[in-house]
Amino acid sequence: MSRKSPEELRSHRWYGGEGLRSFSHRTRTRQLGIGADEHLGKPVIGIVNTWSEINPCHLHLRERAEAVKRGVWQAGGYPIELPASALCGETFQKPTAMLYRNLLAMEVEEVLRSYPVDGAVLMGGCDKTTPALIMGATSAGVPSIFVPAGPMLRGHWRGRTLGSGSDMWRTWDDRRAGLVDDGQLAELEEGLARSPGHCMTMGTASTMTSVAEVLGLTMPGAASIPAVDSAHSRMAAASGARVVEMVWEDLTPSKILTAQAFSDAVVTVLGLGGSTNAVIHLIAMARRAGVRLSLSDFDRSVPVLADIQPGGRFLMEDFYYAGGLRALLALLKPWLHTSRRVANGWTLGDSLAGAEVFDPEVIRPLDNPLAKEGGLAVLHGNLAPDGAVIKPIAADPDLLQHRGPAVVFDSYADMQARIDTVPATADSVLVLRGSGPVGGPGMPEHGMLPVPKHLLQQGVRDMVRISDARMSGTSFGTCVLHVAPESHVGGPLALVRDGDPIILDVPGRELRLDVPQDELDRRRAAWAAPESPYPRGYAALHAKHIRQAHEGCDFDFLAAPGKIAEPEAT
Template sequence: MTDRKKTYEELRSARWMAPDDFRSFGHRSRIMQMGYAPEDWEGRPVIAILNTWSDIQPCHAHFKDRVEWVKRGILQEGGLPIELPTLSLSENFVKPTTMLYRNMLAMETEELLRSHPVDGAVLMGGCDKTTPGLVMGAVSMGLPFIFLPAGPMLRGNYAGQVLGSGTDSFKYWDERRAGTITKEEWQGVEGGIARSYGHCMTMGTASTMTAIAEALGLTLPGASSIPAADSNHQRMAAACGRRAVEMVWEDLTPDRILTEAAVTNAVTVAMATGCSTNAIIHLIAMARRAGIPLELDDLDRIGRATPVIANVRPTGKGYLMEDFFYAGGLRALMKNLAEKLDTSALTVSGRTLGEGIETAKVFNDDVIRPLDNPVYHEGSLAVLRGNLAPDGAVIKPAACAPEYRVHAGPALVADSYDELKAIINDEDHPMTPDTVLVLRNAGPQGGPGMPEWGMIPMPKALLKKGYRDMVRMSDARMSGTSYGACILHVAPEAYVGGPLALLRNGDIVELDVPNRTLNMRVSDQEIAARRAAWQPPEPRYGRGYGVMFSKHIMQANEGCDFDFLLTEAGPKVPEPAIN
């Protein structure tokens, strides 16, 4: 039996259900209309299950089943489950990008929890933006909650080759465009690369963000590593339901879990996994919702001191998330990383992080490396600054060819994705491997929504000459499953007049990853003259959500949150009046 710090009368749901007045009569009569009896709610906490399932969300296709396991767990522990559907944010199908709607999901999550008679929540997510969106909203609301990760899909397979979602898609697409594989072979890859429900099984954004949720202390120990199709996932779902009820009685609210130590742990674990570049934006946003002013320089500092020890694609060379689970999963990685973590941080389990990893073991030390035998000597991501990115840009050094970590070459600039496509599809374009291919006006406002256009495909003109990497730069994002010498998140973005807007064809771009610099070889006087001549582009939206987005979205280095949703934006929203 959990140690109760609350009585039934102190629960939020009791404000709706318990009083002997006309308003509560209305609540009770309407819940009885649905077949419930007083025994279902009297003396019980109400647990919201925020479910991001939809008919067009392949990563969450199993959530229609898993929600029943969550309900079972809630009922077992004496709670009343209510399922509340939310935006599914299907990464593959939502256009122009799910990033445009991450904050909408965060707002929906916060307001669903505030407006309903609920005492705690289970958040069901996993596909890229669902994890940060759900967490951001739930943190702002402040009720006890636990996060249920969707889990990675099973390994892909084609013709005896193990395939990783995203990563191998990009690789084989380059070969298809280069003419080295046939249409039939390409269709074989297409049919074999995603063969079960669950999110990407590479260390892309989805696996990165669920690992971060676990490192923050927001999941049950080991939950983020379980493959979606494994029966352990069903048991974990039921356990989430039981634990959510206990957390309500214990009054275990997110402010006790999301501390500065927890955020530092999450950054450290992310770097050690070879995380997605998207992690930077989402980590900053989640931390700031908890009132912790995480900065780009904090991420770079921690990254410099944290080796990559998860040998999982795309940073690693051979393995996928299923292998990672069999090798011991995130608990084992954190056990290897323990000397760099604050193991006293509290988690949703009611125990410390250290207690949660105490019995963890590594079963394959090539998949989960020791600190003295890393995949890469320092963290997955590096933050660059200079006259092209005064507020920062991001690169994934371990995933690009070593010869491009220090590079200087002439810029070839595209002002839109259509212009970029014309360049990359021109087999006779006179570019060289030294060229720095640039896409701009694809940031938070310019995209709009900062789409994943930063994984700029290799141009055909270089592919046919045998090249498979080059320096590419944009104010966009890229898929966490991507790889290559891609400079991303250039801030401020070009659309709002950042220096990227002033770059011209032929200007020399200088990249120096070891020294964390990104510059254009253009004098300050010339830059000032170009700025004076620059004209802002036309607004992307004239009505609706897009107008609100454009007016309030912050830059990539600030987490791309809405300015009015930050902790410091205003006083805490009061509890709703129910009379």
């Protein structure tokens, strides 16, 4: 394997030579307190850290960055920490952190391109940070390794073990039904999320960090380690050391993120019973790498082996003790491309050597899966010409084939105002529009519409719900999501009226509005696009350039092919 010389390092264009600008760059580095022998001729490693005091998922990344630096120094590199936007899931950032995924991707790409960086350590884990970091680094084209934030510890409340999101939804429904009082709810606030780290269910965060690992962008086993486990700090240091070697080897994302890698990522999402949000993120990530991935690639027959909430019973801490992602991937080998190279320099197959399952209740064997298939299903029909997705294992099996009358909400605010007063029955189909990539804006996680209160009090806990929104990866229910095109741009969802019969047929992969075409044509002729409440700023840029859900919700100008030239060495 050929290795770079120090003169071939990207940072040499800043620091090498006898010109005035090189002298200036060296002078400013001395101003930082760094001596010549500490950085000249060594790989400069940018540690892109999404730590923030308002992001509990990343609260520990400030100290983990020190572990990464330790590894970089030990391997002969020079680390520099580069802060980046935190994107705090859906916890605090409104209307949705998804609105800003592409902004973070732009930030990462431009930071890595504009500074004297030879390689990067990407630190994140909360839902949108993982795809954003990887998208940006892929476009920047420098050797990069990902350090996942890791899941938080299990929740506890009144002798019960709880999952941060999934049990929150369940308990809130019980509260609305009058089964949980204010005192119990106050106790739950203090027991649901007990440590730094992202959601400990198989929500979007754990799904996407697992995706990063199977793609080959982490050290083996990195995605499953709980955030506060000492193994997490050791993994961070090992990642810092390894990226230095990746620079010398010129092991860039383009050499790792192949079509086979993305095929394996899809298999992993299905085998984990992972988040529906992975569909959007993986399509965007693949297209940044020049790989054509589409909705149809997710409609595969892969057994669900991870018995983890929300589709199963256990949590990520249990998954780690049961063998973690390496153990699950070892079982999925028949579906994987094990000869491809990954970030540690080995093949995927070599990285899985010795992996074992220590608890077959958590990581199920192939002959006893949680489900033979059903991690995700892709639907089409006159209500979703460009597709929609559903997670069958998180739905009521009796609702997977259903025909019912629509109850329509024009916005999330409309739904909040009327959900408990609409004349809905258990057979009704709740429809939410105005929550797509443009209409949301940013496609908020509004797709798990609440069940009307009077139905909750009757014991109803699931209904068919359809929207152009996303839903939290910790959510569950018979929720049809990502309906494309969205209503805001004139998708068929915009034409649905109260009482219209809607047919959901998951086995048949169909989503249909049972209304005569001539009537739909009349409604189409009368439809007018809603005005945007965002006439300026980033949201206006977003509305102009965002692609639809089935295309990954990337900006058209970021997903465009072609490589940007390196900055001038001035």
